[in-house]
Amino acid sequence: MTKLPAPEPFTFTGDPLKFTEWRTCFKALIENNCTTPAHRLFYLKRYISGDALSVLEGTFYRSDEDAYTQAWDALNKRYGHPFVIQRAFRAKLSSWPKIGPRESLKLRELSDFLVSCKNAMPHVHGLGVLDDCEENQKLLQKLPDWVTTRWNRYVTKALDEEKPYPSFTEFSDFVAEEARIACNPVSSLHALKNADEKPGKEQKRLKASALAQNVKPITKSLSALEREKGSKPSHSATQDKKQIECVCCQQNHFIYKCERFAAMPLEEKKRFVINNKMCFGCLRIGHISKNCRKRATCNICRQSHPSPLHEECFQGGKLEASPDERASTSLCCVGMVNCNRTSMIVPVWVSCATKDSPETLVYALLDTQSRQLD
Template sequence: MATAMLLPQPKVPKFKGDPTEYGAFIMSFDARIVPHTSSSKDRLYYLEQQLEGEPKDLIAGCLYMDQEEGYTKARDLLSSEYGDPYKVSTVYVNQVLSWPQIKHDDCHGLKQFSHFLIKCFHAMKTMSHMTVLNHSVNLQAVALKLPVHLQNKWRDHVTREQLHSNRTVDFEDLVHFIEFASRSANEPVFGKEAISKSQVHWGSKQGKSLKKDGAKSSSFVTGVDSSNHKQDKYRSVSCYFCRVPHDIESCKQFGQKSLSERRTYLQEKKMCFGCFGFNHMVKGCMKKRSCKKCGKCHPTILHDENFRSASKNVDQKSSEACDSLVSPDQEKSVSSSCNNIDPVISDTVLQAILPVLIQQKGSDKLVKIYALLDNGSTGCFITEDLRQRLETTSTESSLKLRTMHRLHVVSTHVVEGLVVSDLSGDNSVMLPRTFTRDTGDT
């Protein structure tokens, strides 16, 4: 008895009309309210107090009835409206089929989807109407919610089951598969987010070490940008912080954060401190915003009133060349800059070359190639031969190239929706708009 008195008192959640929550609400009401009330009048009163919105309006008339009859009628009305197995099953199925597609790097979204599917699987054991999720059409719809690399793994799993066990997979198999994929992606030590944070941590330490040692290097940057932003339908118009259609620099919620909290948010989301873009750092950013307060190259929302430059005369040497994409509708520009610093250790510049798998989204054509990675580049190019091997859909255009030797115009194809992954099919990355180049274009 003494131990029970020390435990926190469980609360009865208020019911707002979600059929999937009705069973838990009635169970808690019968466990916490009914045993401690002696009359139907008290139970009807507490029942009415625990309802909100539509359910509360549904039983409003029962308050004017005889207390015994009123309480019984109120329970019957709620059970008929929100406890019907067919209605509950329909809500579960509709929520599964309307779930948004999960992005390849959204580990948290994959975990939420897995938890909801597990909830549906347990509900299926008591509601026979939910067996429609075992139908092949619904299984296919659920699988399409997964990232491309998990769709490929699920297809391989289904094939193995058919060949080795000679059986057809069902909803339970898909739930267990997604649960395992979620646990793997969110593994606290070796998961994607854990490794990513570790790389940022060690990368920042390595960068500080190089600055202390005075190491020097050469960097080459190539960028692709558009002079007509209004016609660029692939550019996002939503704020990354609050998901409302406005620029993040105009976001009131983001502006209310302290300067250190804003910087921490950008660092966690791997966003550039110069333009709020992705996949590059502010050091190599070609689209830095101008501050409206001091006129320097940083966003106004990141302006630091207490900052004082240690040196007012900083010698910045850079050379920029512009490449433009000639099109009847809009002009594209390809800009290139090169910062040359005498190397200390070696005259050789090494670039990262990795073997990868590449395919166009929605296509089964998969090609193994070698990719040259340039951390300072915002442009993406493939050879014309690779485009033909992938049998991609593309748009013809022209590309004006300015190199150290000459200025000339070449034909190109603009390819959208290319996806690269490692040789095992994991760690997929969606490439931005990609241009084709012949191997002879220099």
């Protein structure tokens, strides 16, 4: 006996159907072995949680016998009253879902609950209402049609013999017998159906579900491409839009519409794209511009680069370029790795070395065949 685990009651959370069982366990295992009210209140609080614990708020500030008695009076009125218990039984029966013609296991679950109702009827007097034929008719709507047909034969035979309508005890025994036959492990339809299922079919279902899971992210990327091209988003694309997260600011938009990324200087944008392993052709993660198949088109110069990476070389009639960029051969420097759009004619500001000399904008032709003189 010393090697067996110590018995203890389960925790009561406020279900009236479990209150009587929990009360019996607590009084047998805790109350009879504790002599002081303080210990009893301690264990009472330990084995109560949820809504039941809120009933005893304020009781545990004391540790006398009156506090312990007051706690049990509150619990008995809230969960142990026969009317409360029979209402809980009937509410669970009325909310029981309809059982299909081939759902043998669910029929057995209902049968087990009907047997528990039958066993509680002698102790909960309000459950005697289940003997009424109107209540029995409500329960028949939960059963499969083939069970209802067999019960109809049973009732009709009893009425033809001038017997009273069968009681709830007879009904629960009848359903229990039908559930036992329907769940026979060898010859029932449920057993034959499980025997026909082969492991190969189950594996095929698992593969199909795995493929369906792999298709989901691909659909999400295609929806993103449709939005980028300006096409009208579909219903699935609208749902995926909520899951978009900007790489720069972690907001719900693409990086094309990110104001923080647009406000960065060009060099800082280039470093950001490189550090986040993004493509210079479409600003997506996972490939480089050399392998990009969906290059974006600039909305400003209509060249093959994303609009946030566009750099204006002219603004207000003046050349907006740094001294190091004046010799660049590209009129639109987008910072792409394999940019092949260049020009041999570049604008140059010409002025004298004297002070306050006016500047003149001219176009210079670059000669790539020239060589440096000694």
